[in-house]
Amino acid sequence: MRAADRLVKRTIRHSGPWLYVLAFTSVAGALMELALPFVLGRTVDSLVAADSASPVWLGTCAAVVLLIAACEVFGVWASGSGGARATQWLRLRLLRHVLGVGPAMTRRFPEGELVTRLGVNAEEVGRGPESIVTGATLVIPTAGGVVALVLIDPWLALTLLAGLTLIGLVLRAFLRTTTSIAGDYQSAQGDIATRLVDALAGARTIAAAGTEDRERARVLTALPRLRLHAMEMWRANARAGVRAGAVVPLLEVAVLGVGGLRLAAGDLSAGELYAAARYVVLGAGLGAALGHVSRLGRARAAAGRLVELAEEPQTAYGALPLPAGPGAxxxxxxxxxxxxxxxxxxxxxxxxxxxxxxxxxxxxxxxxxxxxxxxxxxxxxxxxxxxxxxxxxxxxxxxxxxxxxxxxxxxxxxxxxxxxxxxxxxxxxxxxxxxxxxxxxxxxxxxxxxxxxxxxxxxxxxxxxxxxxxxxxxxxxxxxxxxxxxxxxxxxxxxxxxxxxxxxxxxxxxxxxxxxxxxxxxxxxxxxxxxxxxxxxxxxxxxxxxxxxxxxxxxxxxxxxxxxxxxxxxxxxxxxxxxxx
The missing domain is CATH 3.40.50.300 (P-loop containing nucleotide triphosphate hydrolases)
Known part of the structure; x- marks a missing residue:
């Protein structure tokens, strides 16, 4: 998959300025989410103590929430625009290559297969940059949560790190599994498209022979295989979700349990415990990366299929003009x-x-x-x-x-x-x-x-x-x-x-x-x-x-x-x- 990963990385660079907008909004949103527990904690302490600064902290909370919402809106916009631009670059590049190879390309890849790869698969690779950037920004609140817990209480940070290690192992295994299954699913899609293109090319012959039902069955021959891989994908998502879903609540309970003990010992305040609870949620938010990992797995599988097209050698031409002659x-x-x-x-x-x-x-x-x-x-x-x-x-x-x-x-x-x-x-x-x-x-x-x-x-x-x-x-x-x-x-x-x-x-x-x-x-x-x-x-x-x-x-x-x-x-x-x- 190294060639496929390199193609995904190159696609990132061709997302245009929207990639930077997405990165900025993702990082800014992550920082705001990281700041929100601290602001909420200070607001709780201020309200409990009936501090005169309570209105200031309440206003700060509202401002942080509004900034998070704005980052979400612009992030979605930038994600769609950047993905469309990356897909356009990829399709143009591959189309130029396919036409440069010439008829030799269709001898290896049927027309329906080429359409699927240049259409659906190129779009999935084009979404790869969004998955990588958005997924990578999840590390910010996670790392920030760990650092914040270290400052609040190192024991809470150690408890969180133990749980994050398990979540990381789940995500790694899920990426490997979903890439493999997505490749099989995309292959079945290409098979159906190839049969459909053949049927459309012979539509008049099929109608004249009255074999519509037989041809429909032939086109959909790969449908059970497509369903099988779709179910495998769903099961893989479910298994990873269950594992991450089991780890995250247990992790939160463990951190809060340790935090409760520290509160009882007088080493934490109520506001610090509340802030710690919020930071645990942010830190364990790495488990929410399953969706991004799933999209990245599909992008890697699709990139592997596009690399196969790019590896077909183009027709190389010389530089000589044709001398005068009769056309022998x-x-x-x-x-x-x-x-x-x-x-x-x-x-x-x-x-x-x-x-x-x-x-x-x-x-x-x-x-x-x-x-x-x-x-x-x-x-x-x-x-x-x-x-x-x-x-x-x-x-x-x-x-x-x-x-x-x-x-x-x-x-x-x-x-x-x-x-x-x-x-x-x-x-x-x-x-x-x-x-x-x-x-x-x-x-x-x-x-x-x-x-x-x-x-x-x-x-x-x-x-x-x-x-x-x-x-x-x-x-x-x-x-x-x-x-x-x-x-x-x-x-x-x-x-x-x-x-x-x-x-x-x-x-x-x-x-x-x-x-x-x-x-x-x-x-x-x-x-x-x-x-x-x-x-x-x-x-x-x-x-x-x-x-x-x-x-x-x-x-x-x-x-x-x-x-x-x-x-x-x-x-x-x-x-x-x-x-x-």
């Missing part, structure tokens, strides 16, 4: 996931289709081409420069990606197409519109209420329209290499034909790597990479490969041939331009 892609000895020993050279400006059965590694090869993932072994180069040596800017300008189900990010449609191109300028606007025209998106975008300035939430789009925006985004970025991962699957035949003509025409000078599921797409490409079992089985033209029954079977098994008709051959492939997908 080269893979040498590449091994990653299911892919093993991949050696390929994709000539610059060519159109190459990637085909293979499900699980052959097509999308992984596409991800390697633009460094969405790094290989476990081997090297991927673009125009002779290994991708890790390129700067982030150079790689972003050179490679454009389009996916089957693009996620549109930004405030407006223009933002979604120009994402990553920089601040809006006239040149950027020209690039965005040209890319949209090539992707056949310009016409429907112009029909939107505000055209390219239409907010995304006010621009409902079909699956094909979203794919066209995704294609436009790729065209705007990929100056040398376009990677299309089944990126035209939702387009109608006419639109796909128009996009294919753009790929072969105005975009024809760029290298195109296309994950293909259709015979027509493979036939239109210059060459085809045939993946089988994670290896390159063949790399040749579609016409040559079509003679192999195994190659033809790839398209038959994929289900893209027309039902009830014989398999398509190259003569039936539509004459789409190079780069169709």
């Amino acid at each position: 892609l080269e893979l040498r000895g590449v091994t990653a996931g299911v892919l093993t020993g991949i050696d390929l050279v994709v000539p610059g400006g060519s159109s190459v289709a990637v085909v293979g059965r499900s699980g052959a590694g097509k999308s992984l090869l596409a991800a390697l081409a633009g460094r969405l993932v790094d290989p476990d072994a081997g090297q991927v180069s673009l125009d002779g420069v290994p991708l890790p040596e390129l700067s982030s800017e150079a790689l972003g300008e050179a490679v454009g990606y389009a996916f089957e189900r693009p996620v549109l990010i930004g405030e407006t449609v223009a933002d979604a197409v120009g994402l990553g191109l920089g601040d809006p300028t006239e040149a950027m606007e020209i690039t965005v519109r040209a890319a949209a025209r090539a992707a056949c998106a310009d016409d429907f975008v112009r029909r939107l209420p505000l055209g390219y300035g239409t907010p995304l939430e006010e621009a409902p789009m079909s699956g094909g329209e979203r794919q066209r925006i995704g294609l436009a985004r790729a065209f705007a970025h990929g100056r040398r290499l376009l990677v299309l991962d089944d990126a035209t699957s939702s387009l109608d035949t006419v639109t796909e034909h128009r996009v294919s003509r753009a790929l072969a025409g105005e975009l024809g000078g760029r290298t195109r790597l296309i994950v293909a599921h259709r015979v027509a797409t493979a036939a239109a490409a210059d060459r085809v990479i045939w993946l089988d079992g994670g290896r390159v089985r063949a790399y040749d033209t579609h016409t040559t490969l079509w003679r192999d029954p195994g190659y033809r079977a790839v398209f038959q098994v994929s289900g893209h041939d027309r039902a009830g008709l014989p398999p398509l051959d190259e003569s039936l492939s539509s004459p789409l331009g190079a780069g169709a997908s």
Whole structure:
């Protein structure tokens, strides 16, 4: 837990000025509570003796009580504000790291787990500073109570110290236990969130299949485990509370018993005994730290889960610009996931289709081409420069990606197409519109209420329209290499034909790597990479490969041939331009 404790400490420093307000109000409130028994004791003695200073002491009591109340109010305010600021810093830092790691993060942590950690767990860590500061200030009245009892009577102080030792042992054991249980509880929360995110992503499929009850049961599979850990947490709190609750009254009785004996012997006054009773309550108030310790335990457990995210290495970029070149892609000895020993050279400006059965590694090869993932072994180069040596800017300008189900990010449609191109300028606007025209998106975008300035939430789009925006985004970025991962699957035949003509025409000078599921797409490409079992089985033209029954079977098994008709051959492939997908 050392890394988790360090993260909690760093979070303390980022609570902003509210942390100092909280510390001040907590310390001031503790000092006022420490002063209250003394003031009350003097007031009692003054009233008993009918002293003329009684009104002064009564006024002092009222002032101390008002100050304590004011410290409580400002402390609560500062606690909430400081916790919110610390949580904001932590979330931004972790979100930046998660996005810097890239797709590798979601391979280890599902989306629901990431949401839970960046949401609930980050908030629990953000509350850690408040627990530490407020809990630490409990030491002030405790220490002050001990010192005051030493001044009143050392025997009372020794009695209090013996009881505080027992309370300290209870709190230490409780912190260790609650940290462990809280970690298990948070893990169960993440499991439920992961299942829920998966269910929401497939909501239409679930509704169509009528399996809502079954899916609800699947999502809530971890609920009994969550309940179990919640009950363990409650029992741990109860056990610690009972132990502290047993020690505190016994401690008070012991101190008062000793104090009574000292009073009977004439070594204490009535006011001193009353003050001693109040100081015992303050000193034993350390037992009230259970709530703070519980929150600190949850914060430590949550910090441990956040540290796991922070330990994922970010993608490191080099500083090299991309030299002049046609966009030649080269893979040498590449091994990653299911892919093993991949050696390929994709000539610059060519159109190459990637085909293979499900699980052959097509999308992984596409991800390697633009460094969405790094290989476990081997090297991927673009125009002779290994991708890790390129700067982030150079790689972003050179490679454009389009996916089957693009996620549109930004405030407006223009933002979604120009994402990553920089601040809006006239040149950027020209690039965005040209890319949209090539992707056949310009016409429907112009029909939107505000055209390219239409907010995304006010621009409902079909699956094909979203794919066209995704294609436009790729065209705007990929100056040398376009990677299309089944990126035209939702387009109608006419639109796909128009996009294919753009790929072969105005975009024809760029290298195109296309994950293909259709015979027509493979036939239109210059060459085809045939993946089988994670290896390159063949790399040749579609016409040559079509003679192999195994190659033809790839398209038959994929289900893209027309039902009830014989398999398509190259003569039936539509004459789409190079780069169709």
